[in-house]
Amino acid sequence: MKKISFGTRVAYGCGDTACNIVYGMISTLLTLFYTDYAGVSPITIGMVMLISRVFDGSSDLIMGFLVDRTKSRWGKSRPWLLWMTAPYAIAAILMFTVPHSTEFVKGIYIFVTYNLTTTVIYTAINVPYGSLSTMMTRDSYQQDLLSIFRMILSPVGRIISVTFTMPLVKLFGDDQSAWVKTMFLWVAIAVALLLFCFFKCEETVKVDVKKEKKVSVKKNLKALLTNKYFWCVLGLWSIQVIHQTIVGTDLPYYCKYVFKNDSWMYSALYFLETAVMILGAMACPFLIKKWGKRNVTLAGSILAVVSHLLILVNPFSFQWFFVVTLIRSVGVSQLSATIFGMLGDVVEYGYWKNGFRQESLIFGGASLGFKVGTGIASALMTGLMTASGYISSTSGNVVQPASAVNTIGNIYKFGPVIIWVAAIILLLIYKLDKEYPSISKELEERELNEA
Structure with a gap:
């Protein structure tokens, strides 16, 4: 400690x-x-x-x-x-x-x-x-x-x-x-x-090998799948990565076909979002200490939804996109900074609930989940673009049909809003911040009694 x-x-x-x-x-x-x-x-x-x-x-x-x-x-x-x-x-x-x-x-x-x-x-x-x-x-x-x-x-x-x-x-x-x-x-x-x-x-959390329980694969999986907070944090990690997938995949098309620029606009917006997220993560320790991970992340998710909806005010202005990206990135940065700390809390919750630790299985399971989620998101976006009549531009300067350009625009306008609303719902369910102090205290008492 x-x-x-x-x-x-x-x-x-x-x-x-x-x-x-x-x-x-x-x-x-x-x-x-x-x-x-x-x-x-x-x-x-x-x-x-x-x-x-x-x-x-x-x-x-x-x-x-x-x-x-x-x-x-x-x-x-x-x-x-x-x-x-x-x-x-x-x-x-x-x-x-x-x-x-x-x-x-x-x-x-x-x-x-x-x-x-x-x-x-x-x-x-x-x-x-x-x-x-x-x-x-x-x-x-x-x-x-x-x-x-x-x-x-x-x-x-x-x-x-x-x-x-x-x-x-x-x-x-x-x-x-x-x-x-x-x-x-x-x-x-x-x-x-x-x-x-x-x-x-260094690993300072020591486990007594002689006292450590040998747990079967079946029991391990059951403990993982019945850990309610694992599913909450898995969903939140997936949302973070799906957001990156939407921005990374769809925004270049938006800049090319809506802003008519395929040279520097996407790079400028990507760099801005990355820089602001780093600065937002730097501010997170002070915010967490005062309000807790869940509340800070919830506030950030609400800010992400509200700010991204501002795109609808002027969806054809790069300058307006720059302002929206600046504000939205502040909100998005909070989940980026807290997600792995939440996973750490999930590990301790699982230990308290089941009596054995699952550090790597919980992190591995969460990683599997977000990879599947990212794959589905990518497939959905490319499927929507194909269905809308998108024409590959590798054959030259192709004029895209209005339906394809509209689909590109709608994915970027509404995709992040949907996933960040989902984040708000998950964070309202997530109560581990309040439960953690008593869980931590009980684990300490447990180990003192065993010693």
Whole structure:
């Protein structure tokens, strides 16, 4: 329950910076590399990504079970950062060494290296990393601070890699080897940050191995599925990621076909939202200490709904969008800053209710849920665009039918409103903030009696 130092909070946040330096590049620029530098057809890439999504989702739950059963001198979650750092770096580089061979061989190579990096090794880092915060402290406020530092430093990795990859590729020769050299640089930074996180962060929540109950898979799953607050926080995490999916997928089309600008407007709005969310996360510790996670997040969700509805006042003005994005991002930033702290509280609630801990299974289950939710959201948006008659612009300057432009506009105008109203409903159900102090006290008394 002791206070976690500022340096340790920074070290914990650097773990997610490391993940996003590599994964940010994979999730944004990898397709461009495959098509334009490795000579792989978009159809092959699409099939690999679709099939990989199935494996990627199930790997989170499996990893959750593995971490919960890990026993080492460093604890349960922390050792995975050390064990997986070097494999993560090697696998990430291998993704960019696609052989000059037939389309079939390239497709197999991409499938193996992509899933090795994202489905296996990234999951083996990210799930235990997420649960590590609950093993560092049981103090709800200290977990909130760790979550906030994570959300402050997480976007930094993505901004670094996404912003500087293409200039470095051009500098190193603008060919496949240039991508490999660039990836060497990113993984070197990622390895240093992951090791910093490993050596600085310690698991202080100790579990007596002799007294620890051996719980069956069936009992573990039942405890997870009957944890009401797990479902609340799973829904909230899904809402956060679905919001990012809508903004990331639909806003570029909105800028191109409504604002008639496909060069800088989307980048300006993306950077503004990211910057404001970082600043909003920085302010969160003071707000949480005064009003609590649930109330701060509820206020932010209400602000997100009201501000986004302001788009309807002038949906054809970029300047108005800039103002709306500024206000909305303040509200959205609150959930981004509190979501992992809420998951930490869910872990303690489950321990209090069931008598055994499920740190990694809860984080893994939540991760599985938001991946499925994001996939459904993406499929729904692209399905609506296809049904409205959207014409692919790869064949040249195509004039989109009015029905497609209207659909693009409606997705962006009303999609975020719907999901943030859902967030408000979930937060009205969520009462764990009020219950947590008595739960924490009872757990302490329980353990003192057992000792």
